[in-house]
Amino acid sequence: MTMTSTHTAQYAKCIAASRRIRWDIDRDVIRAREFDFSRPFLPDGLSRVARLEFLTRAEQVRLSQIQGRTYANMFGLVERFIAIKMLDISRSHAYGDQVALEALVRFTDEELKHQELFRRIERMAGAGMYDGYQFRPTANGVAAQVLQASTWAVLALTCHIELFTQVHYRLSIEPDDDLCELYKDVFLFHWREESQHALLDELEWERENLRISPAERDRAVDDLIALVGAVDGIVQQQAADDAAYFRQTCGRALTAQQAGDVSAGLLDAYRWQYIVSGVKEPRFARALSQMVSSDQMQRIQTALQPLMN
Numbered sequence: 001m002t003m004t005s006t007h008t009a010q011y012a013k014c015i016a017a018s019r020r021i022r023w024d025i026d027r028d029v030i031r032a033r034e035f036d037f038s039r040p041f042l043p044d045g046l047s048r049v050a051r052l053e054f055l056t057r058a059e060q061v062r063l064s065q066i067q068g069r070t071y072a073n074m075f076g077l078v079e080r081f082i083a084i085k086m087l088d089i090s091r092s093h094a095y096g097d098q099v100a101l102e103a104l105v106r107f108t109d110e111e112l113k114h115q116e117l118f119r120r121i122e123r124m125a126g127a128g129m130y131d132g133y134q135f136r137p138t139a140n141g142v143a144a145q146v147l148q149a150s151t152w153a154v155l156a157l158t159c160h161i162e163l164f165t166q167v168h169y170r171l172s173i174e175p176d177d178d179l180c181e182l183y184k185d186v187f188l189f190h191w192r193e194e195s196q197h198a199l200l201d202e203l204e205w206e207r208e209n210l211r212i213s214p215a216e217r218d219r220a221v222d223d224l225i226a227l228v229g230a231v232d233g234i235v236q237q238q239a240a241d242d243a244a245y246f247r248q249t250c251g252r253a254l255t256a257q258q259a260g261d262v263s264a265g266l267l268d269a270y271r272w273q274y275i276v277s278g279v280k281e282p283r284f285a286r287a288l289s290q291m292v293s294s295d296q297m298q299r300i301q302t303a304l305q306p307l308m309n
Helices: 005-021 025-030 057-093 098-128 139-146 151-173 181-211 214-249 256-279 282-291 294-308
Strands: none
Touching: 005 098, 005 181, 025 098, 025 181, 057 098, 057 139, 057 151, 057 181, 057 214, 057 256, 098 181, 139 214, 151 181, 151 214, 151 256, 151 282, 181 282, 214 256, 214 294, 256 282, 256 294, 282 294
């Protein structure tokens, strides 16, 4: 994409927002607080625990906390490859638009801060929860796998992730006054910076889309489908691990039917959180549809259909 004054202005807008809303982990987010384990972490719009009607209220709260711990870990995971990719892309602006360069360097710096925040959250959650929780994927391992894909596909996945963070916060987390206050604040401050990141994702994705050939774009669509499949593989494993952890720590023996329902409920919730909610986000759907052909869109939809159900 040839840089224009309009594009430069959009990058400048992100820089201005970054300066205005800059926050510190200890001073602004944690503020010497601990998690309130009497309250849910994730709202039901994301956790979907209310569907498991055989669970007591206390058990539903505990399951939402397990999901909330995983939710933070998942963001810590994906922000590793996002930071690496944005640092790499920033080099393409090094001898060009310095406003765009500054915007992407700030983006990378903020993603590094987010990773530290989520490492802190994991330690704090672990200190207040039973032993036995597992989060097996590693940030470096996932980054190494994702970054083998084309830049177009990585930017598409990144845009998808950072747009669904906006939807999750605005529609589910922000309106729920029953959530743990500290946990809610973590995603308030995360949302504030991710709002700018989503705009930068769109600018860079559009720029990459104009740079590549039709044949490269066609291969990139296959890369994107493969990346979504890889995300679903992580989701399936984590849903199984979290279901096992809940069964071990819920304080009573579940029937086989109930245990199966917990496993299925977690997989449904995780697919909604990390895949479906982003695919259905109109801003992402519109951007994707403007870049791919009808045949390519059909391939994507066919691949997604089993997850959407």
